[in-house]
Amino acid sequence: MRRPGDQQLGISKDMRLRQRADYVAVQSSGSKVHGKHLLAITRRRTDPALAGRLGLTVTKKVGNAVVRNRIKRMVREWIRLHGWVPTGWDMVLVAKDSAARQVHPDDFAPDLTKILRHFST
RNA sequence: CGGAGAGGAAGAGGCGAUCGCCGGUGUCCAGCGCAAGCGAAGACACGGGAGGAAAGUCCGAGCUUCACAGGGCAAGGUGCUGGUUAACGGCCAGUCGAGGUAACUCGCAGGACAGUGCAACAGAAAGCAAACCGCCGGCGAAAGUCGGUAAGGGUGAAAGGGUGCGGUAAGAGCGCACCGCCUCUUCGGUGACGAGGAGGGCAAGGAAAACCCCACCUGAAGCAAGACCAGACAGGAGUGGCGCUGCCCGCGCGAUGACUCCGGGUUGGUCGCUCGAGCCCGCCGGCAACGUCGGGCCUAGAUGAAUGAUCGCCGCUUUAAACGGUGACAGAACUCGGCUUAUCGACCUCUCCGUCGG
RNA sequence: GCGGGAGUAACUCAGUGGUAGAGUGCAACCUUGCCAAGGUUGACGUCGAGGGUUCGAAUCCCUUCUCCCGCU
Numbered sequence: 001m002r003r004p005g006d007q008q009l010g011i012s013k014d015m016r017l018r019q020r021a022d023y024v025a026v027q028s029s030g031s032k033v034h035g036k037h038l039l040a041i042t043r044r045r046t047d048p049a050l051a052g053r054l055g056l057t058v059t060k061k062v063g064n065a066v067v068r069n070r071i072k073r074m075v076r077e078w079i080r081l082h083g084w085v086p087t088g089w090d091m092v093l094v095a096k097d098s099a100a101r102q103v104h105p106d107d108f109a110p111d112l113t114k115i116l117r118h119f120s121t
Numbered sequence: 122c123g124g125a126g127a128g129g130a131a132g133a134g135g136c137g138a139u140c141g142c143c144g145g146u147g148u149c150c151a152g153c154g155c156a157a158g159c160g161a162a163g164a165c166a167c168g169g170g171a172g173g174a175a176a177g178u179c180c181g182a183g184c185u186u187c188a189c190a191g192g193g194c195a196a197g198g199u200g201c202u203g204g205u206u207a208a209c210g211g212c213c214a215g216u217c218g219a220g221g222u223a224a225c226u227c228g229c230a231g232g233a234c235a236g237u238g239c240a241a242c243a244g245a246a247a248g249c250a251a252a253c254c255g256c257c258g259g260c261g262a263a264a265g266u267c268g269g270u271a272a273g274g275g276u277g278a279a280a281g282g283g284u285g286c287g288g289u290a291a292g293a294g295c296g297c298a299c300c301g302c303c304u305c306u307u308c309g310g311u312g313a314c315g316a317g318g319a320g321g322g323c324a325a326g327g328a329a330a331a332c333c334c335c336a337c338c339u340g341a342a343g344c345a346a347g348a349c350c351a352g353a354c355a356g357g358a359g360u361g362g363c364g365c366u367g368c369c370c371g372c373g374c375g376a377u378g379a380c381u382c383c384g385g386g387u388u389g390g391u392c393g394c395u396c397g398a399g400c401c402c403g404c405c406g407g408c409a410a411c412g413u414c415g416g417g418c419c420u421a422g423a424u425g426a427a428u429g430a431u432c433g434c435c436g437c438u439u440u441a442a443a444c445g446g447u448g449a450c451a452g453a454a455c456u457c458g459g460c461u462u463a464u465c466g467a468c469c470u471c472u473c474c475g476u477c478g479g
Numbered sequence: 480g481c482g483g484g485a486g487u488a489a490c491u492c493a494g495u496g497g498u499a500g501a502g503u504g505c506a507a508c509c510u511u512g513c514c515a516a517g518g519u520u521g522a523c524g525u526c527g528a529g530g531g532u533u534c535g536a537a538u539c540c541c542u543u544c545u546c547c548c549g550c551u
Contacts, residue, residue, distance in 0.1 A: 010141065018425060020388080055425065065176095065452050073142095073429050080141070081430080105430070 011080055017055030017090065026055070026092045033118050035111030037099040038075070041092045042119070052085030055092040063100040071099050078105040078112055086119045 017023055030043035045053075056075060058068040075093060085091045093115075102108060 023425070069452065077430050
């Protein structure tokens with residue numbers, strides 16, 4: 001049971017993008033924010049009360065399976081500890097080649113704080 | 122002590138805590154049911170959660186579909202022998218050949234008197250052999266010419282047994298000895314083959330990772346296979362056939378059906394999906410690979426795809442010291458048996474060679 | 480995950496055991512008052528990488544790397 005006031009840190013299945021159609025919808029009509037290692041594409045959901053959803057795209061060009069998994073885990077962990085995607089939004093993060101050389105979740109902090117600040121404007 | 126060879130086993134170092142992710146079991150619970158009971162979503166508790174290569178997809182199988190069972194051709198694969206296995210191109214033991222002082226390692230290791238082709242250039246001649254130079258003999262004053270000759274030179278990757286002695290005009294398996302080769306044969310071995318004996322008197326070269334021949338093996342496709350549920354849509358044209366998909370035979374199916382093309386709709390869910398030729402220990406059989414039997418264990422099942430992050434202590438390591446680093450190759454996708462490739466730092470066992478000491 | 484295909488000059492491609500070729504491009508020269516076109520000549524290459532078979536390998540065999548395509 002979650003008590004009122006607690007910060008929610010878990011991420012369930014309805015807080016992630018899980019269908020190809022969702023990715024296509026965000027990538028075709030969302031707005032883009034460039035970072036050093038990441039590209040963010042954000043889009044408002046139809047109902048602003050729905051939970052924020054995150055999708056991660058790391059192509060084979062970036063690295064092998066171990067590298068791609070590590071990038072996803074680091075980015076997902078940082079966002080989980082910093083409030084996740086705001087309610088009512090979808091966001092797709094695309095890793096750039098330089099993301100493969102990062103070794104710690106905080107290495108993505110400059111990009112991700114810039115991206116999260118974008119939601120408030 | 123130094124050098125070398127063979128094999129084995131384990132590893133994001135260990136313990137604890139917190140925040141998360143994935144699925145499993147149990148409890149509570151809406152609801153269904155007369156009842157026994159079943160049990161959605163969610164919450165809580167308990168325990169589980171990447172590798173030796175999970176990789177490349179190079180082989181072999183299970184499983185599923187192609188209506189059923191079959192014969193022939195074609196195509197492809199394997200290739201010393203004997204075992205092993207569900208099967209294999211794997212593994213084990215041996216044979217032969219090559220390399221190494223040795224331990225040991227490496228080998229696509231059948232057939233070239235079944236046939237067809239190939240060998241550029243060079244060279245006189247390259248596959249029923251052949252006389253350029255040379256050597257020897259006859260004729261001739263000589264140039265030369267006619268013959269003999271494969272020991273020598275030269276060409277070539279390769280020149281039709283090798284070495285030695287005899288022999289001869291010079292030579293030549295022409296003769297002899299040893300080695301090689303071929304045929305027959307004795308003994309040992311399941312066999313590959315080995316050890317010998319007798320004879321032949323050299324004809325029979327290379328290459329089969331050229332075609333091919335021989336022996337053995339193979340139906341095709343693949344979990345995106347395939348089965349079911351829910352939902353959506355709009356039909357039209359053509360072909361006489363279609364099916365285990367290259368061909369033939371045989372067989373079967375077939376006009377509200379089949380196939381092809383155009384157009385339209387969907388891109389959801391459940392099952393398959395993890396208990397299996399499974400893993401560990403022990404006895405016995407076997408040189409071994411492996412097998413019989415007994416006991417114990419349950420060990421990821423995701424689907425935009427889960428193993429991560431933070432903190433404390435200890436260990437290792439870099440450094441003057443650390444608040445630094447924690448390693449290499451690399452991430453399950455139906456499941457097994459192999460092969461191959463990538464790779465860090467240590468550890469253990471056995472063997473060989475050299476040196477010194479006893 | 481499964482299935483299939485390709486790597487040869489700067490680019491596009493031939494070459495299927497015997498000296499690596501063509502076109503475009505590049506450089507120099509000729510032609511022109513100058514440029515283009517045309518002509519002549521030239522440089523161009525670890526045949527993706529490693530190992531093997533063969534006297535000899537781009538070609539045959541094995542291993543490996545990179546890229547591309549198809550299947551829900």
